[in-house]
Amino acid sequence: MNRQALIQLIVRKRSFLCIGLDSDLAKIPSHLLTEEDPVFTFNRAIIDATHDLAIAYKPNFAFYESRGTAGWQSLTRTINYIRDTYPGQLFTIADAKRGDIGNTSGQYACTVFDPRSSGLEFDAVTVAPYMGEDSVKPFLAYSGKWVILLALTSNKGAEDFQFFGPRDHPLFKEVLTKSTTWGDTGNMMYVIGATQAKMLGEVRNLVPDHFLLVPGVGAQGGSLAAVAENGLNQDCGLIVNSSRDILFASSGTDFAMKARAAATILQAEMEQILIKSPATGRAFH
Amino acid sequence: MNRQALIQLIVRKRSFLCIGLDSDLAKIPSHLLTEEDPVFTFNRAIIDATHDLAIAYKPNFAFYESRGTAGWQSLTRTINYIRDTYPGQLFTIADAKRGDIGNTSGQYACTVFDPRSSGLEFDAVTVAPYMGEDSVKPFLAYSGKWVILLALTSNKGAEDFQFFGPRDHPLFKEVLTKSTTWGDTGNMMYVIGATQAKMLGEVRNLVPDHFLLVPGVGAQGGSLAAVAENGLNQDCGLIVNSSRDILFASSGTDFAMKARAAATILQAEMEQILIKSPATGRAFH
Numbered sequence: 001m002n003r004q005a006l007i008q009l010i011v012r013k014r015s016f017l018c019i020g021l022d023s024d025l026a027k028i029p030s031h032l033l034t035e036e037d038p039v040f041t042f043n044r045a046i047i048d049a050t051h052d053l054a055i056a057y058k059p060n061f062a063f064y065e066s067r068g069t070a071g072w073q074s075l076t077r078t079i080n081y082i083r084d085t086y087p088g089q090l091f092t093i094a095d096a097k098r099g100d101i102g103n104t105s106g107q108y109a110c111t112v113f114d115p116r117s118s119g120l121e122f123d124a125v126t127v128a129p130y131m132g133e134d135s136v137k138p139f140l141a142y143s144g145k146w147v148i149l150l151a152l153t154s155n156k157g158a159e160d161f162q163f164f165g166p167r168d169h170p171l172f173k174e175v176l177t178k179s180t181t182w183g184d185t186g187n188m189m190y191v192i193g194a195t196q197a198k199m200l201g202e203v204r205n206l207v208p209d210h211f212l213l214v215p216g217v218g219a220q221g222g223s224l225a226a227v228a229e230n231g232l233n234q235d236c237g238l239i240v241n242s243s244r245d246i247l248f249a250s251s252g253t254d255f256a257m258k259a260r261a262a263a264t265i266l267q268a269e270m271e272q273i274l275i276k277s278p279a280t281g282r283a284f285h
Numbered sequence: 286m287n288r289q290a291l292i293q294l295i296v297r298k299r300s301f302l303c304i305g306l307d308s309d310l311a312k313i314p315s316h317l318l319t320e321e322d323p324v325f326t327f328n329r330a331i332i333d334a335t336h337d338l339a340i341a342y343k344p345n346f347a348f349y350e351s352r353g354t355a356g357w358q359s360l361t362r363t364i365n366y367i368r369d370t371y372p373g374q375l376f377t378i379a380d381a382k383r384g385d386i387g388n389t390s391g392q393y394a395c396t397v398f399d400p401r402s403s404g405l406e407f408d409a410v411t412v413a414p415y416m417g418e419d420s421v422k423p424f425l426a427y428s429g430k431w432v433i434l435l436a437l438t439s440n441k442g443a444e445d446f447q448f449f450g451p452r453d454h455p456l457f458k459e460v461l462t463k464s465t466t467w468g469d470t471g472n473m474m475y476v477i478g479a480t481q482a483k484m485l486g487e488v489r490n491l492v493p494d495h496f497l498l499v500p501g502v503g504a505q506g507g508s509l510a511a512v513a514e515n516g517l518n519q520d521c522g523l524i525v526n527s528s529r530d531i532l533f534a535s536s537g538t539d540f541a542m543k544a545r546a547a548a549t550i551l552q553a554e555m556e557q558i559l560i561k562s563p564a565t566g567r568a569f570h
Contacts, residue, residue, distance in 0.1 A: 022389070024392070060385070060389055060392075062383075062385055062389045062390070062392035062393045062396070063389075063392050065392070065393065065396040065403065066392040066393070066395040066396045066399075066402050066403055067402060067403060068357060068361060068396075068402070068403035068404040068405060069354050069357045069358055069361065069404065071403070072353060072354045072357050073354055076353060076354065097383070097384060097385055097413070097416075098347075098382070099382060099413060100345070100347055100382055101438065101439065101440040101442075102440060102441075102442075104307070104345055104347045104348075105347070107309070107345075107347035107348050107350070107351040108347045108350065108351070110351040111347070111350040111351045111353075114351075117351050117352060117353070118350065118351055118352060118353040118356075119353035119354065120353060128382070128384060128413045128415050128416075129415060129445075129446060130413050130414060130415045130435055130438075130446060130447070131382075131413075131435070131438050131440060131442050131443065132440070132441070132442020132443060132444065132445030132446055132447070133441070133442045133445050134440050134441050134442040135440065135442050136442075150415055150416070153386065153415075153416050154386065155386040155387060155416060155417070155419050155420065156387075156417070156418070156419050157386075157387075157416050157417020157418045157419040157420050157421075158416065158417055159417065160414075160417030160418050160463060161414060161415060161417055161456065161459065161460065161463075162415070162417070164449070164450055164456055164459050165449055165450040165451075165456070166450075171446065171449055171450070171456065174446065174449050175446065178445060178446075
C-alpha cells in the first residue's frame with residue numbers, strides 16, 4: 001500500500017488506529033480453546049468487529065512463534081483473512097523487529113513481503129536498527145512496502161542505549177537522521193513510543209513528514225492527546241497502536257463486542273483530534 | 286548446557302567451531318529437492334558428517350521463516366534431530382536476533398527455550414540490544430540457557446551505529462559494559478564479528494571472561510588466526526562460526542563429504558591454535 005492510499009484510509013475512516021494482534025493463547029477467551037485454531041478464530045472475530053474503526057492491524061510475531069508451526073499457521077490464516085476479506089481497506093504491519101546482515105535480512109524480507117516464499121504478505125515490517133544500513137536496505141527493495149524502523153521505544157529499557165551519546169544528539173536521533181537517506185517518506189516510518197510523547201516534538205523536527213508508528217497508548221501508559229499534540233502533521237502522520245485494551249476488553253463470549261466498544265472510544269477520540277488539530281483540520285472538516 | 290559442559294566439549298573435540306545452518310533452499314544440492322523436506326534432509330546430512338568436528342550448530346531463523354510453516358517444520362526437525370541423536374554433545378544457537386518489550390521478549394524466550402510451547406529447545410539465542418535491559422532479561426530467566434547479545438557485528442552497517450558516541454567509548458562498548466550486570470559469564474555471551482578482529486583486544490579488556498560468538502570467518506573475510514590471537518582466554522572463550530564455506534562446499538551428491546573436509550580444515554587449525562596459544566596451551570597439550 002502506498003502513502004496516498006494509506007492517507008485515504010485515514011481520511012475515510014477518520015481514524016489512525018492500529019490494533020495490535022498480540023493474541024496470547026493464554027489470554028484469549030477460554031470458550032475459544034475448543035476451536036481448531038483458537039487464535040485465528042479470535043483474530044477473525046476481532047477484525048470483523050473493528051475493521052471499519054481501525055486502519056491497520058499489527059500482529060506481533062512473538063505471540064505466534066512461541067507456538068511454533070501452529071502459531072505460524074494462525075498468523076498466516078490471519079493475514080490472508082485480512083487481505084481476502086478487506087482488500088485495500090487495511091494496512092498490515094509485521095511487528096517482527098528483525099534485522100541481520102544484508103543477505104540474511106533479504107530472507108527476512110521474503111518472509112514478510114513475498115507470499116510465494118512464506119505464504120505471508122504484509123504492507124510493512126518493524127526493523128531493529130543496530131546492525132545499520134545493509135540490515136535495513138533489503139526490506140526497502142520491495143515496491144509498495146514499508147520499513148518501520150525502531151527509533152524510540154515505549155519500554156523502560158529504551159533509556160539504556162537509545163539516549164546514549166551527546167545530550168543534544170543521542171542515538172535515537174542519529175538513527176533518525178542517518179536512516180532518512182536510506183529510503184523516503186513513501187517507504188519508511190519510525191517507531192516512537194507513546195510513553196515518549198515529550199520527545200515527539202524533537203522527533204518531528206528531524207522527520208517532519210514521515211509517518212510514525214506509536215505503540216504504548218493505554219496499557220503501557222501513553223496518552224493519545226499528548227501524542228497527537230506533538231506528533232500530527234498535515235497528512236496525520238501517525239499510526240497509533242492499541243493492543244491489550246482492545247483485544248482483552250472482555251474474556252467472555254462478548255469479547256468481540258467489547259473490543260468494538262473499546263475501539264470505538266479510541267476512533268471517536270481520534271476523529272475529534274483530526275478535526276480540531278491545526279495540522280489536519282482542513283482535511284477533516 | 287552450562288559453561289563447564291561447553292568448555293568440556295571444546296576440550297574433548299579440540300575445536301571451537303560452530304556451523305551456521307543457513308540452509309537456503311535455493312543453494313542446497315538440487316538432487317535433494319525431491320525429498321519430502323529437502324532442508325531437513327540437507328541439515329541432517331551436514332550434522333552427521335560434522336558433529337565430531339563442531340561443538341555447536343547455529344540455524345539462522347531467516348532461512349527457515351522465509352519458507353513459512355514449512356520452514357518452521359524444517360527448523361523443528363533439525364533441532365530435535367540434534368538433541369535426540371547427539372544429546373549433550375552439541376551446543377545449539379537460535380540465531381534469531383530477537384528483542385522486544387519485556388512481556389513480548391518473554392514470548393520470544395518461550396519460542397527458543399520452551400519445547401512445550403514451540404516444539405523448539407535451543408541452548409542459546411542471539412538478541413539485539415537496542416531496546417535495552419527489559420528486552421534481554423526474559424531470556425535470562427531460563428536456567429542453563431544463554432543470551433548472545435549483539436555487540437559488534439561483521440557487516441558493513443556495523444559502522445553506522447555501533448561506533449556512535451565518544452571515540453574511546455562508542456555504543457558497542459556501552460552495550461558490553463552495561464549488559465554485563467544483567468547476567469554473568471555463565472548465561473551471557475556476545476557477538477563480535479571476525480571482520481572486527483582488530484577490536485577484539487579492546488573487547489577482551491571489557492569482557493575478559495565471557496564467551497564470544499564470532500561470525501564472519503571465511504565468506505565474510507575474517508581471519509581465524511587474527512580472531513584467536515586477540516580473542517582467546519583461558520577457557521578458550523570463543524565460538525567461531527562458519528556457514529557457507531562448509532554448507533555449500535559442493536553442490537553435488539558429495540556435499541556432506543566436502544562439508545566434512547572443509548570443517549576438518551577448520552578444526553585442525555583450531556586444534557593447533559588451542560595447543561600453541563599461551564592462554565589455552567596448558568589445557569590442550
